[in-house]
Amino acid sequence: MASYTPPVADIAFLLEEVFDFDDLMQALPGYEDVNAELAVSVLDEGGKFCAGVLEPLNRPGDEEGCRLENGLVSTPKGIAEAYKAFVEAGWAGLSGDPEYGGQGLPRAVQILLDEMLSSANLSFGLFPGLTRGAAEAIAHHASPELKATYLPKMISGEWTGAMALTEASAGTDLGLLTTKAEPVGDGSYRIKGTKIFISSGDQDFGGNIVHLILARLPDAPKGVKGISLFLAPKFLLREDGSLGARNGMSVGALEHKMGIHAQPTCVMNYDGAIGWLVGEPGRGLNAMFTMMNAERLFVGIQGLGIAEAATQKATGYARERLQGRSPDGSRGPVAIIEHPDVRKMLLTGRSISDACRALAIWTAMQMDISARHPDAAVRREADELVALLTPVVKAAFTDFGFETAVTSQQVFGGHGYIREWGMEQFVRDARITQIYEGTNGVQAMDLVSRKLPMADGAVASRFFSIIRHDLQAAAQTPAARAIAEASEQALGRLERTTQSLLAARDEPTAAGAAATDYLRLFALVSCGWMWARMAEKAAVGDTPLHRRKLAAARFFAERVLPQAIGLEAALANGPGSLMELEADLF
Incomplete structure (x- = not known):
């Protein structure tokens, strides 16, 4: 049966016919050379990488999973090599700030690449997705020195990022967190505490891993107003910027999860890890929300990616699987795509995926307007629309994605319940998208x-x-x-x-x-x-x-x-x- 096919024709239809993409790019300083033709050509190449390199690793990675041995995390066979190829091809910096080495392409292009990454290999897509979110938080809130030190290599993808919020007793209510940050006296802090559910907390790709950690300063008030944000790398840096000694952090365990088995979701122990304040003391949650909102939109796109991939596989199976007679009883056996109920399941998935992709592009275009439009009032209005739509994209897209995965699995009947066809993995992987990032x-x-x-x-x-x-x-x-x-x-x-x-x-x-x-x-x-x-x-x-x-x-x-x-x-x-x-x- 056919593997994943990137929906480049559908993307081209939206950018070239439905939205005024070219006109908008002309109106945004810095995007004058971007148009739909360029965007589609870039995404066509990105789709080839997703389908040719990442999708073949999806099921093997799920079956092998990540391992923790002697304190070292190993990702499944092929993932580290695929990540290095992803970085070398420039995909990690697609929408990154050119000031720090990024390509500076619009959000719409980034979001559509994220969809294809999520369709092909949801676990893999979290590595660049989390890194980009961490880089955005640093870019918006960190000191010039931290930006200059960390952003170039994070935007290139040479270094990855992780967000460390959740604790065993502090999930949605982050005001309950207990991780502490003690000032050293030289502008740095020693961070002590344990965080759970930390996606991409460690990996075996090489390079550094930049953790953004919520913690409390001494004598900080209770509740969210007492939370500050800190940057702590896995490896401290020498004066020349090269990687030095291991920082005071370790992986205590890997979470045993329902899905995304190729993604190392870590219990992280911070045993006096050296870190630096990001943003203002006591306003850590405000700074972290820059990353969290970016990740919520990204997670919504994960739901879209799963819906698209599951619908594609179910449609291919329905065209090939012969069962029963035609609705009028004149022929049989016929492909199950002739049966009305199967058509209803397939059309539900298709109608949801196509509409969500369109809404994702519209939202991304508003993000580009809010970042670059020369009129401050227009920027503000676009930013308000993005804020309004962020919880909708995150929650609805992931609900629809899980529902579509389950419905697509149903098309396969009993074959959908066994591992061979990959449908049960879609169901398991999609489930987390409804849970994490709020x-x-x-x-x-x-x-x-x-x-x-x-x-x-x-x-x-x-x-x-x-x-x-x-x-x-x-x-x-x-x-x-x-x-x-x-x-x-x-x-x-x-x-x-x-x-x-x-x-x-x-x-x-x-x-x-x-x-x-x-x-x-x-x-x-x-x-x-x-x-x-x-x-x-x-x-x-x-x-x-x-x-x-x-x-x-x-x-x-x-x-x-x-x-x-x-x-x-x-x-x-x-x-x-x-x-x-x-x-x-x-």
Whole structure:
């Protein structure tokens, strides 16, 4: 059966036909030489690396897993060599700051490469993804000296990065963490404590590993206001910048996990590790959120990558597997893709993946606007939209990714449950994306409690106005009218629910009871919006790709978007049935 095929044609359709990518690049200083043709050519080459080098390592890496022997971590066979080839080809620095040796390409290009990395080998993709997030936190908050010392080699990929937040008793509530940082007197600190669940905490690629660690200074107040952020490398540096002595940190254990077995998820012991303050004392969480928000978007893209890869494999299997007779009974055995229920499963995955990719590109374009647009007001508005969408991308994309992995596994029947076909690995790997970087329930609470109330609801209202404008324009195209009108009806449901939530913001249980259903409704409307835009452009073409887009848009309008009706009804019922039962009666 066919292996992973990078969706370059779908990407080209979005960049060249659906979005005003070239016009936007011309409006952003530093991107004048970037256009869709260049982006697609770069991603075509990136896709070849993902499909040719990384995808063949995915199942063997899952089976072999990582090892910890005599304090040293070993990754599965081929991973270290693949990482070195990835770095030598320049992929690690794709969107990195040119001031520190990066290529400076737009976020949209980076996010699309991240999707292909996640489709081909989710465990591998965490190494460059976490490094890039750590580099962003350093770039935004560290001293000029730390930036000059660490960013060039992190952006090149020669050194990797890790974020050390979680402790055994401090997960979502980081105010409970106990790791300490004692000043040495020369501007450095000695860090003591243990962190768990540290992805990429160690590896065998060579080079350094730069840990960003949340810890408390002496006499720091309790709670999150007492947390500071520190940079501690695995190896201390000599005066000439070369690697010197091993720092006071070690891997206490490797976590035994459900999935991502080729990714070393470490228990890290910091036994007086030398580190340096990043940002202001007591504002570590603020600095770390730069990395966390970048990683939340990255994790959302992991969900998209799994959905795409799982759908591809399920579609290939459904074309080849002969079972049963045709629906009219006239032929048999037939390929199972002829059966309506199998088609429903495949179209659900396809309609979700395509819409999420489009929404990811739109969000990435807003990130580029917020970073580079010459007008400060435009930058601020784009940044607000990115903040609004970050929990949606993280939670909805990973929920959809896991659901698509399970549905695609179902297409295989019993063959999906055994290792040979790789579907059960998709299910296991996708599951973590709903949990790490803030569980999806936490993301939903962030959306409802923090992002919706921004500017008293004005940011959400502006986003909804953008959607309505595009839906009304798409409705003028006959082939796009059905999805545009269905999406506008769903948007009305979302707006009514939003107003109800904003009005009930002082009710203590209202947000928590509504959060996850509301986020899904928000995501479905956003996907419908993307489908309306895609259908409007697909209507003018007659290639197989254009016909597939129109068919998927109709399916989404008729078979997926009606979920909005039930979500609105559930949300309208409020928190009563959730809260009336005493805890000891559960």
